[in-house]
Amino acid sequence: MSQPLDEKTRAIISATVPALKAHGTAITTEMYKRLLSTPAIRDLFNLSHQQDGEQPKALALAVLCYAEHINNLGALGGMVERIAEKHVGLNILPEHYPYVAEALLGAIGHVLGDAATPEIADAWGKAYWFLADILIGREKQIYEEHEGAPGGWAGWRAFRVRSRREETSTIASFELVPVDGGTLFRHKAGQYLSFKLDVPGHDSQRRNYSISSTPGVDHYRISVRxxxxxVVSTWLHDTVQVGDVLQVANPAGDFFLDETSESPVVFLTAGVGLTPVISMLGDLVQASPNRKIHYVYGSDTAALAAFRAEVEELASRGVLAADFFYAKERAPAESPGANTHAGRVTTTWLRENIDRSATYYICGPDSFMRDMVDALRAEHLSAKQIRYEFFGSAADPDLVLSAA
Structure with a gap:
């Protein structure tokens, strides 16, 4: 167990906050440059997030949050759990942590120069290993829980594509079954799968895709835009066919349906952000048919609204209420059992149709999530009623820190 950080170390870390605000992204960019020079470490990362700068920015925000809350680390519980789940999905192991320590401390020294005194380097070394030990311990628990559960496994497991379906012109679904013929770990509705993929011309790639199938079926389904x-989404769409084998890690993620609650549920999504919600919806319909459900979804057009027919069928039977928003259709056609709207989901509409007793599950582009979360907070809903998932690298410090 990690020993608590001493007062002097915490004071030094707190004193570096201004430097992190000014140079945080430069430090993490240099850190990744050092890390990615080691092939065994480079293969653990989604390199597309390096190219667009999202990964260094997201890590810089996480490091800043850590420094700002060094005297109140309890506030970081949700962020730590999210990181641990992500690490488990990528099969991060204790032996990987020293590489990160060397790269981070080296980057701090490189970017800050003479300002990175031996005292600062020592304090950040202690702070890093304090957090690393917490993560290593939590990740060990998760690995053991997965491996010990029915159908669970450790490391990578081979899955065969049993079928694929074009949901829209931009989203394809792939049904995956284990090559070994064994049972499946029952995922929590809303979790994701991590993949180790060998893409010709691009070496080994890592990606996470939400599971869009209902828990308890004989396969996992991912729906990829x-x-x-x-690189990877194009390869999946253009190349991967029935019979192909993919390497998959055990389901992970801290964004999932609260099955113990009986409160109404509002699914608030846009674009491909619907994928974890479709799994949640299937679970609710199957296990809690009397629970009140409202499905709210935004896309550019009706033709791009994946799983629309399935939702319309449920709406026509009175299983749920549904509102579809189409940003690029001035007069959207009527939808069986559902309401259709021209334009995007707006905060005005959300406030006018708020259900104060409901739990909101939100997933979509960062700007969409920020608008929806801010609107619900402004209406004084509790933090437990506002749950959301990040796609890609989260780069909003408040969303990162407060995600439920």
Whole structure:
């Protein structure tokens, strides 16, 4: 167990906050440059987030949050859990942590120069290993829970593509079954799978994709949007077919449906952010048919609204209420059992239709999530009623810190 940080160390870390605000991204960019020079470490990362700068920015915000809360680390519990789950999905192990320590401390010295005194280097070394020990301990627990559960496994497991379906012109679904013919770990609705993929011409790649299938079925399903210039999404869409084998880690993630609650549920999503919610919806319909559900979804057009027919069928039977928003349709066609709207989901509409007794599950582009979360907070909903998931590298410090 990590020993508590002493007062002097915490004081030095707190004193570096201004430097982190000024140079945080430069430090983490240099850190990743050092880390990625080691092939065994480079293969653990989603390199697309290096190219667009999202990963260094996200890490800089996380480091800043850590420094700002060094005297109240309890506030970081949610962020630590999220990092641990992400690490487990990527099969990060204790032996990887020294590489990160060397790269981070080296980057601090490189960027801050003479300002990075031996005292500062020593304090950040202690602070890093304090947090690392917490993460290593929590990750060990998760690995053991997975491996010991029915159908669970450690490391990577081979899955075969049993079927694929084009949901829209931009989203394809892949059903995956284990090559070994064994049972499946029952995921929590809303969790994701991590993949180790060998993409020709791009070496080994790591990606996370939300599970869109209902827990308890005999397969996992992922629904992937083709991203312009996206190495892996393009490869999946253009190349991966029935019978192909992919390497998959045990389901992970801290964004999942609270099955113990009986409160109404509002799913508030946009774009491909619907994927974890579709799993939640299937779980609710199956296990809690009397629970009040409101499905709110935004896309550019009806043709781009994945799983629309399934939601419309549920709406037509009165299983749920549904509102579809189409940003690029001036007069959207009527939808069986559902309401259709021209334009995007707005905060005005959200406030006018708020259910103060509901739990909101939000997933979509960062700007969409920020608008929705801010609107719900302004209406004084509790933190437990506002749950959301990040796609890609989260780069909003408040969303990162307060995600439930």
């Amino acid at each position: 083709r991203q312009e210039g996206g």
